[in-house]
Amino acid sequence: MKPLNIVGSRVIRVDGKAKVKGEAIYPQDIYLDGMLYGKTIRSTKVHAMIEVDTKKAETVEGVVKILTYKDVTGENHHGVVFKDHEVFCSKKVRRIGDPIAFVIANSERVAKKAAEMIEIKYKELPAVFNPIDAMKEDSIKIHGDSNIIYHYKCRKGNVNEGFEKSHVIVEREYKTSMVEHAFLQPEAGVSYIDEEGKICVCASTQYPHFDQIEVAEALGLKLENVKIMNPAVGGAFGGREDITLQIHLALATMVTKKPVKVVYTREESFHAHSKRHPIIMKYKTGADKNGKLLSMEVNLIGDTGSYASWAINVMRKAGIHATGPYEIPNVKIDSYAVYTNNPFCGAMRGFGATQTPIGSEQQMDIIANELGIDPIQIRLINGFKVGSETSNGQVLSESVPLKRCIEEVKNRMFKE
Amino acid sequence: MKKRGKGIAATFYGTGYGNGFPDVSKAVAEVDHDGNVNIYVCATEVGQGAKTIIIQMVAEILGLGMNDIHLISEDTSQTLDTGTAAASRQTYNTGNAVKKAVEVLKSKLLEKAKEHLKLPSLLGLEVKDKVIYLKTFPKKRVCFKDLIEEKISVEETFTAQTVQMDEETGQGAPYWPYTFSCYGVEVEVDTETGIIEVIKGVCAQDVGRAINPELIEGQIDGGFSMGLGYGIMEKLNCKDGEIKNNKFSKYLIPTALDMPELEKIIVEDPESSAPFGAKGIGEPVILPAAPAILNAIYDAIGVRFYEIPVTPDKVLSEINREI
Amino acid sequence: MNHISLTINKKMYSIDVEEDVRLIDLLRDQLFLTGTKEGCGEGECGACTVIMDGRVVNSCLVMAFQAEGSNITTIEGMSDKDELHPIQKAFLDKGAVQCGFCTPGMVLSAKSLLDKNENPTREEIREGISGNLCRCTGYNKIVDAIELASKEIREEKKE
Numbered sequence: 001m002k003p004l005n006i007v008g009s010r011v012i013r014v015d016g017k018a019k020v021k022g023e024a025i026y027p028q029d030i031y032l033d034g035m036l037y038g039k040t041i042r043s044t045k046v047h048a049m050i051e052v053d054t055k056k057a058e059t060v061e062g063v064v065k066i067l068t069y070k071d072v073t074g075e076n077h078h079g080v081v082f083k084d085h086e087v088f089c090s091k092k093v094r095r096i097g098d099p100i101a102f103v104i105a106n107s108e109r110v111a112k113k114a115a116e117m118i119e120i121k122y123k124e125l126p127a128v129f130n131p132i133d134a135m136k137e138d139s140i141k142i143h144g145d146s147n148i149i150y151h152y153k154c155r156k157g158n159v160n161e162g163f164e165k166s167h168v169i170v171e172r173e174y175k176t177s178m179v180e181h182a183f184l185q186p187e188a189g190v191s192y193i194d195e196e197g198k199i200c201v202c203a204s205t206q207y208p209h210f211d212q213i214e215v216a217e218a219l220g221l222k223l224e225n226v227k228i229m230n231p232a233v234g235g236a237f238g239g240r241e242d243i244t245l246q247i248h249l250a251l252a253t254m255v256t257k258k259p260v261k262v263v264y265t266r267e268e269s270f271h272a273h274s275k276r277h278p279i280i281m282k283y284k285t286g287a288d289k290n291g292k293l294l295s296m297e298v299n300l301i302g303d304t305g306s307y308a309s310w311a312i313n314v315m316r317k318a319g320i321h322a323t324g325p326y327e328i329p330n331v332k333i334d335s336y337a338v339y340t341n342n343p344f345c346g347a348m349r350g351f352g353a354t355q356t357p358i359g360s361e362q363q364m365d366i367i368a369n370e371l372g373i374d375p376i377q378i379r380l381i382n383g384f385k386v387g388s389e390t391s392n393g394q395v396l397s398e399s400v401p402l403k404r405c406i407e408e409v410k411n412r413m414f415k416e
Numbered sequence: 417m418k419k420r421g422k423g424i425a426a427t428f429y430g431t432g433y434g435n436g437f438p439d440v441s442k443a444v445a446e447v448d449h450d451g452n453v454n455i456y457v458c459a460t461e462v463g464q465g466a467k468t469i470i471i472q473m474v475a476e477i478l479g480l481g482m483n484d485i486h487l488i489s490e491d492t493s494q495t496l497d498t499g500t501a502a503a504s505r506q507t508y509n510t511g512n513a514v515k516k517a518v519e520v521l522k523s524k525l526l527e528k529a530k531e532h533l534k535l536p537s538l539l540g541l542e543v544k545d546k547v548i549y550l551k552t553f554p555k556k557r558v559c560f561k562d563l564i565e566e567k568i569s570v571e572e573t574f575t576a577q578t579v580q581m582d583e584e585t586g587q588g589a590p591y592w593p594y595t596f597s598c599y600g601v602e603v604e605v606d607t608e609t610g611i612i613e614v615i616k617g618v619c620a621q622d623v624g625r626a627i628n629p630e631l632i633e634g635q636i637d638g639g640f641s642m643g644l645g646y647g648i649m650e651k652l653n654c655k656d657g658e659i660k661n662n663k664f665s666k667y668l669i670p671t672a673l674d675m676p677e678l679e680k681i682i683v684e685d686p687e688s689s690a691p692f693g694a695k696g697i698g699e700p701v702i703l704p705a706a707p708a709i710l711n712a713i714y715d716a717i718g719v720r721f722y723e724i725p726v727t728p729d730k731v732l733s734e735i736n737r738e739i
Numbered sequence: 740m741n742h743i744s745l746t747i748n749k750k751m752y753s754i755d756v757e758e759d760v761r762l763i764d765l766l767r768d769q770l771f772l773t774g775t776k777e778g779c780g781e782g783e784c785g786a787c788t789v790i791m792d793g794r795v796v797n798s799c800l801v802m803a804f805q806a807e808g809s810n811i812t813t814i815e816g817m818s819d820k821d822e823l824h825p826i827q828k829a830f831l832d833k834g835a836v837q838c839g840f841c842t843p844g845m846v847l848s849a850k851s852l853l854d855k856n857e858n859p860t861r862e863e864i865r866e867g868i869s870g871n872l873c874r875c876t877g878y879n880k881i882v883d884a885i886e887l888a889s890k891e892i893r894e895e896k897k898e
Contacts, residue, residue, distance in 0.1 A: 004476055010628060014471055014482065022773070096658050156585070172722060179645075205460065209458055230460055232461070275652070316435065350702050357425055358724060376424060408683065673866065677879065
């Protein structure tokens with residue numbers, strides 16, 4: 001490698017000094033003159049038809065406006081792949097935490113008080129929480145005609161022939177859990193109209209240009225009339241990819257013509273953004289007596305909860321990475337994404353590829369154990385190298401230092 | 417009784433949106449009439465170090481210090497779309513776009529300097545600290561400020577290469593590049609309380625080429641911690657669609673006392689399509705932590721857990737069942 | 740409404756506060772000392788850590804009127820103008836900062852620890868910051884930074 005000056009060196013991070021001094025500005029640190037405060041009212045039921053009455057809340061002194069679906073000037077929807085979220089639920093809620101209304105008031109205290117006075121009549125509907133039940137044809141449906149929104153298929157070689165040749169076959173079922181990003185900075189944002197008349201939203205997001213599209217579409221504005229600014233972001237890990245408060249804020253400012261601020265509590269943050277997909281994983285792995293993998297069959301069922309978010313991409317990535325970094329000549333993988341009435345799941349660090357090693361890497365150890373082979377050895381025997389072909393038939397043409405990584409760990413930790 | 421065990425896990429991770437979907441980053445690099453270098457990209461700094469990495473690349477190409485570069489990255493009205501800060505794609509995708517733009521900018525500057533200095537060729541011209549000079553005769557020199565009447569601005573786009581998979585067979589080239597990891601861990605399981613303590617970790621992470629080893633090590637520590645929480649601690653306790661553990665007093669994430677010391681090994685094997693050979697590592701660093709811990713638990717107590725998180729109550733009930 | 744007097748970062752304040760205002764609200768909403776962060780509102784994450792009369796407290800758990808007569812240090816009081824405190828400098832040098840949201844609280848917990856124990860072991864450092872959650876760094880580089888700061892501070896004293 002050509003020696004370089006700055007690339008490759010331990011340069012101090014450019015945003016570090018402001019952060020150690022407490023001077024970095026996160027959205028909650030912004031205070032504007034004449035600023036109003038917003039408070040979101042969310043569903044307390046998992047699946048229900050709703051009727052919303054804001055009259056009593058509107059009489060509270062200091063309330064400027066209460067937004068519901070009726071106030072959405074553009075499309076009442078958003079979503080990273082499918083537009084299956086409503087900005088405010090119009091008729092139906094599909095999970096606990098669905099946004100229904102948004103109080104705008106002259107103080108946070110008034111906004112909270114008025115929020116408690118909004119009357120929501122729920123007519124509860126049957127709900128489904130287990131993705132296996134939700135896959136059945138007679139299951140209640142969350143959106144549309146089927147709860148199965150994606151099926152990834154990988155077919156390589158002939159798995160039955162592979163199993164027939166195998167000396168050992170290991171079949172196990174694994175379950176991963178739904179977890180939370182728990183970034184330290186709860187969602188917050190400030191909106192205002194700038195001197196050019198643009199609706200501006202300052203919020204922590206992973207993708208400002210996509211938020212711009214979502215906000216413009218929901219407000220019925222041209223793209224260039226919306227500006228998204230991204231001050232310091234207090235961690236994200238995938239949890240700031242879907243819209244949370246951006247459209248609410250933009251709409252509030254458009255309606256009131258005033259700056260508006262929202263800060264979520266930690267509890268609201270837990271309900272507002274996506275979670276990691278829990279996956280039920282069935283693994284069947286076959287190997288010859290030397291530990292060479294011959295065949296693998298995998299079935300993955302990912303519960304995306306009440307909204308799709310990135311479910312298709314997550315379950316696709318889970319399927320593609322389900323083999324682990326190993327050469328296997330015969331592979332059959334089916335990976336499904338399924339709606340339920342659980343909290344919605346989306347992107348989280350690893351994006352499907354974090355879940356599958358809970359299964360694939362334990363399978364490797366179980367096979368090694370059954371064959372009396374060292375767990376490191378079985379990984380070295382099967383591991384990808386330059387020229388290997390993945391389950392997708394993709395050739396790994398360069399930069400495949402997997403075996404070096406394994407050797408490094410072996411030499412430091414497993415040297416007897 | 418406290419029982420110790422060791423475990424290992426190896427993983428791979430494909431970068432980017434994948435599956436043939438256009439994965440595009442756009443960057444603008446300019447030198448204005450005062451000689452300032454401005455870079456416009458919308459790569460979000462979520463804490464991973466995107467701003468630092470991008471500025472390092474620019475500084476390297478133009479022979480500048482870190483403070484000489486002005487990065488504009490937080491406003492959709494001033495920047496072009498550089499895609500999301502996700503899929504471990506900013507170093508690779510936006511890094512490539514920035515590198516392309518800055519290299520074209522540099523060649524334009526050199527061309528201008530050649531004319532300004534009345535030289536017959538570009539050969540031997542060097543750029544350092546906003547001055548272009550001839551290596552063999554450094555008195556032949558001109559600074560950016562004197563060279564530029566009107567600002568020079570270059571826009572470049574990088575689009576990653578992937579192939580959409582066949583819907584029936586999954587055959588295709590869904591991601592590129594792939595990043596590899598292997599972690600080893602040692603745990604100590606208290607068979608009376610069920611508490612699992614992770615006491616050591618060795619983490620070998622492929623990075624292609626390291627742009628900033630300090631930031632990479634920080635990612636490894638953070639990824640390991642999140643993986644540890646995933647494997648043995650974190651539980652939303654979702655019952656009939658309701659998250660019961662919706663605050664930090666109930667939803668437990670690792671503290672400084674839960675994290676072991678880690679030996680972090682950066683493995684370099686440059687990727688030719690990547691900027692300076694560097695691959696994204698933000699997500700790869702979490703993948704092997706939890707499965708390595710699960711394998712170590714088995715090594716310690718001979719019980720295999722098929723469902724995470726492996727909390728103390730589960731450990732105890734399995735141990736009691738074994739008896 | 741209460742009227743309270745207190746010292747924050749060596750400056751005297753005399754100020755009216757509502758009954759239900761917490762110390763963190765006073766610092767942030769009334770005095771715009773926004774370096775103190777709110778991460779959970781229940782004293783679990785430590786992002787709102789300040790030093791009050793020599794002790795670290797979660798400013799989300801202290802009511803503003805309870806701070807009457809107290810002496811408070813926030814992150815804004817850690818450095819003299821542009822001169823960083825050795826702890827802040829060590830956080831930068833050792834790569835202990837990522838998203839930065841926990842950093843102010845972490846720095847103050849580190850200060851309180853080093854004020855009481857100028858040469859802590861790594862285990863004592865871990866205990867000292869165990870009330871401060873960080874989701875980005877996995878803590879190891881924060882421990883490195885506090886260890887370095889401890890050394891720097893001891894050497895400074897020798898000189």
